[in-house]
Amino acid sequence: MHEMGIAMEIVRIAIESIPAEIDSCRVERVNLRIGKLSAVVPDSLKFCFEVAAKDTPVEGAALAIEEIPVLAMCKACGHEWTITGPVFTCSQCDSGKIEVISGRELDIKSIEINEED
C-alpha cells in the first residue's frame, strides 16, 4: 500500500547520495534498516522499489533489508528485552510503562555504487 511512497523516497535519497563528482555510475545495492515494528512489508517494498527505480541510476539495484528487532525497556524495573510477539508489557514485572528502544527504524544505511569509466 504505502510501500510505493516509501520506495520512491528510497530512490530519491539514493540518487541524492551519489557523490557530486561522479559523472556516471550504477547503484548496485541499497542497504536499509527496517524495524520489525514498522508497517513495511519487505517483499512488497522490494517490488515497489524495482518499479520506482526504473529509468534512474538506481535501476536494477538490490535492496538489502536488515531487520531490526523490537527492543523494549521497562520504566518501572529497568528490564530490557526483545519483544517477539504482540505483548507490550514488561516480561519481568508486568508493568505497562515501557519504552520501545528500537524496532521503528526505516533508515537508509548506505548505497553501493559502481563507477562507469
Place this chain on the structure above:
Amino acid sequence: MPYSLYRHVKHCHHDKTGRPHHHTRRGGVSVESNKSGTREIKVVRRVLDVNEKMAEANRHLFARHRVFVLNVMSSPGSGKTATLVKTLERLMPEVPSAVIVGDICTTNDADRLAVTGAPVVQINTDEFGGDCHLVANAIENAADTLDLDAIDLLIVENVGNLVCPAEFDIGEDARAVILSVTEGEDKPLKYPLMFRECDVALLNKIDLLPFLTYDKAAAIANIRQIHPDMPIFETSATAEQGLEEWVAWIKHQVKKKIG
C-alpha cells in the same frame, strides 16, 4: 519517538565498525572502497525524513496558532465520520474546530461533516504514490486554506487504513484509533504499530453488541496488551452512547495545549 530516532541517526555519520578500509569524506558523505570494485557510500538517513521535517514544521505552525491537532484513524467503515459528526456537534461552538478529511474519491464525508458548521477541507490523497494515508505536506496545504487563529481544534480524518497512516507523521498532537465491534477482536494484535502509536482508542458501534457474538472483553484485553495505559472509550456514534467521556477527553487535551 520517531523524532528522537531521527535526531540520533542524523549525527551518526561515523563508521563504528573499526574495520580497516579506505575512508575519505567528500561532500558530506563518507566513501568506502571494497574489493569487488563497488564503493559503499554511507547515507544514514531516515527514509521518510522529508515527511518528518514537514510534520515538524506543521507542529510549529499549529503551536504558533495555538491549535490542537487530532489525527483520527481506523479501517474503512469503523465510524470515523459518524463519530466526528457527533463529536463536533458536542464540541462546537465551545471549542471552535475545523476538519481535514482524506477521502479517496468522494466528497460524501466532507458533506456529512460540514453539517456541523465546522469548516471542512477535503484532501486528495494520491500525491505521494498511493492513496492510503495522508502526508504532512498535504496537511500543510489544507491548513493553509483554514483560518487557524479562529480555531482551537483541528481534527484530521485520515484515510481508512490501519497500516499506513501509523507510519506517517502529519504534525499532530494526538492520535486516535477507532475499532468497531463488527471487526475482529484480534485486530489490535494484527496492527500493533497503529495501537502503539495512538494515544486513545474508541471501541465503536457498541449498540450492535446484542446482535453479535463479539467478545468485547477480549478486544479490550488485546488493545491493553499492545498499549497498556491507553484510554479506551466504548461508543456508539449512531445511538449516541459513550460520547461524553470521549468529548471530555478531547476538551481536556485541547485545554492542556492551548490553555
